[in-house]
Amino acid sequence: MPIIELEQVSFTYKEGSKPALTGIDLEINEGEFVGIIGPTGAGKTTLCWAMIGVVPQILRGEFDGRVEVKGLPSNTTPVAQIAQVIGLVQQDAEAQLLMTDIEKEITFPLENLSIPRHEIDRRMNYVLDLVKLRENRQRHPFYLSGGQKQRVAVAAVLAMEPDVLVLDEATSELDPVGAEEIHNLAGDLKQKGKTIIMVEHNIDELARHADRIIVMDQGKIMRNAPTREVLSDVDFLISLGIYPPQVTQVAYTLMKESGKHFDELPITLEEGEAVFSAMREA
Amino acid sequence: MMSEVVLRTENLFYKYPSRQDYALLDVSLEIKKGEFVAIIGQNGSGKTTLVKHFNGLLKPTRGQVIVEGQDTKDIPTSELARSVGYVFQNPDHQIFADSVKEEVVFGPKNLGYDEERIEAAYQRVIQEMDLEGFDDEMPFQLSRGQRQRLAVASVLAMEPTILMVDEPTTGQDWKESMALMKLVKQLNDRGHTCIVTTHSMNLVSLFAKRVIVMREAQVFMDGSTQEVFSQVEQIKNAGIKPPEVYFLARDLLPEFNLDRPLTPEILADLLLTH
Numbered sequence: 001m002p003i004i005e006l007e008q009v010s011f012t013y014k015e016g017s018k019p020a021l022t023g024i025d026l027e028i029n030e031g032e033f034v035g036i037i038g039p040t041g042a043g044k045t046t047l048c049w050a051m052i053g054v055v056p057q058i059l060r061g062e063f064d065g066r067v068e069v070k071g072l073p074s075n076t077t078p079v080a081q082i083a084q085v086i087g088l089v090q091q092d093a094e095a096q097l098l099m100t101d102i103e104k105e106i107t108f109p110l111e112n113l114s115i116p117r118h119e120i121d122r123r124m125n126y127v128l129d130l131v132k133l134r135e136n137r138q139r140h141p142f143y144l145s146g147g148q149k150q151r152v153a154v155a156a157v158l159a160m161e162p163d164v165l166v167l168d169e170a171t172s173e174l175d176p177v178g179a180e181e182i183h184n185l186a187g188d189l190k191q192k193g194k195t196i197i198m199v200e201h202n203i204d205e206l207a208r209h210a211d212r213i214i215v216m217d218q219g220k221i222m223r224n225a226p227t228r229e230v231l232s233d234v235d236f237l238i239s240l241g242i243y244p245p246q247v248t249q250v251a252y253t254l255m256k257e258s259g260k261h262f263d264e265l266p267i268t269l270e271e272g273e274a275v276f277s278a279m280r281e282a
Numbered sequence: 283m284m285s286e287v288v289l290r291t292e293n294l295f296y297k298y299p300s301r302q303d304y305a306l307l308d309v310s311l312e313i314k315k316g317e318f319v320a321i322i323g324q325n326g327s328g329k330t331t332l333v334k335h336f337n338g339l340l341k342p343t344r345g346q347v348i349v350e351g352q353d354t355k356d357i358p359t360s361e362l363a364r365s366v367g368y369v370f371q372n373p374d375h376q377i378f379a380d381s382v383k384e385e386v387v388f389g390p391k392n393l394g395y396d397e398e399r400i401e402a403a404y405q406r407v408i409q410e411m412d413l414e415g416f417d418d419e420m421p422f423q424l425s426r427g428q429r430q431r432l433a434v435a436s437v438l439a440m441e442p443t444i445l446m447v448d449e450p451t452t453g454q455d456w457k458e459s460m461a462l463m464k465l466v467k468q469l470n471d472r473g474h475t476c477i478v479t480t481h482s483m484n485l486v487s488l489f490a491k492r493v494i495v496m497r498e499a500q501v502f503m504d505g506s507t508q509e510v511f512s513q514v515e516q517i518k519n520a521g522i523k524p525p526e527v528y529f530l531a532r533d534l535l536p537e538f539n540l541d542r543p544l545t546p547e548i549l550a551d552l553l554l555t556h
Contacts, residue, residue: 038455039455039456039457039458040454040455040458145324145325145326145521146324146325146326147325172451173325173481174325174481175322175323175324175325175481175521175522176481176483176521176522176523177324177518177521177522177523178324178325178521179481180523201451201455201456204526240457241455241456241457241458241460242455242456242457243456243484245526246484246525246526246527246530246546246549247526247530249546249547250527250530250546250549250550250553252546253546253547253550254550254553254554257550258550258554269526269529269530272526272530273529273530273533273534276530276534276553277533277534279553280534280553
């Protein structure tokens, strides 16, 4: 069942000369993990903002079409209300953290919603376990690694109990191990039934978790298909300046240059190891 | 042939005034002329603190940093720009002048180069960076790629031996990062020493010949790109995950000794022939 629906959505920023989004049709189902990729300026962030109503309610411009989140029209429903359905984590972990320790970071927004103390404690313990930061709960975010800071930002959003978590380039300032932590966390959350939307440059990590990938360019959706189908189209991705997973590139080179046959191209390391071992044994 | 050492740190210690712990703990390393070095490590490992010593933005708490024979303690930071050029990740954070020419000659003028030298440097770099005929254009009317080349041109006009690039991926997609790195590679081919800090291991593997891994304020590993990335398990302790091809090589070609950095094409070839 779709939890987010976009129909013929177009948007041009007030100061913009050309549309940031053009004729977007998109449905995202409950419990799905969707990756969004594309070059800079493709409209990926604008699409996320349109889902949470920041576009066009806060960032204004010419808006056309329909966006519905759990039945709420996101261009007219108060953003604070939509935030209870969709949580957004952005690139700069530091800028999202306000408080002097992790517990406060998580409880502050809940206190503002006048949620009872015992419920706040329950949620805090739950999200701290999810992001594996329970032992650090009283630390100042300053003393955390980049990956840990971003996990705090995710925990604070999750404590609001949204149905959907949107991660907009949430790993791009993290070292590889920190980025992997966030991807694994997103994978775990999907297993627990959350809907995950992840805008990412790191295609290798996305390949492991995403059910479906949307490729955007110049405000339009160019592809919207299961992960393997999108990532197997190596020439298409390279033409858009996107670096496909290296395992996929290895298989593609073997296919093209040496006529090797693969039933399907591997997209993760585990698949690559299996497929290439089999090839060498044959 | 022994190459000349252009940059050396000797028992370098650094402590930020506001912090208890050292951000650099006894770092000694040498970088030779013409090398292409990537410095990698987790956020907070000390890599940014280290490279800030190379262009004099920071001066050692203890120990020495020697750039082209000179102790950075003895030279003002502005003077170090003659030796070390710093290319910003985003050209728009660097460009400020109203015309292409003004932008490029600003640095050499500040360093007190004479008219003739400035003009010669200008002509050379706009040719090298493919920006001829744009002299009076407003930088912000150039394309993104042209602005990137302009930013590099204005650094090159100061004729530095060493070029530093800090995180070429921030705010840029793969294509834009590749364009900048290809530009840096051309300069490396012409003899410039290049030092890059980045989180993109794919970029490191495609361009760097040597990798220095920082961990907890110290040098954790230092070697050729393929030597460092082949140690896929040890390097995890420094928060680094090598490109996928190194995992494939470890598991499928365990006996093979890599003699150059791996790309998907090279690995495909090795899988067929070894």
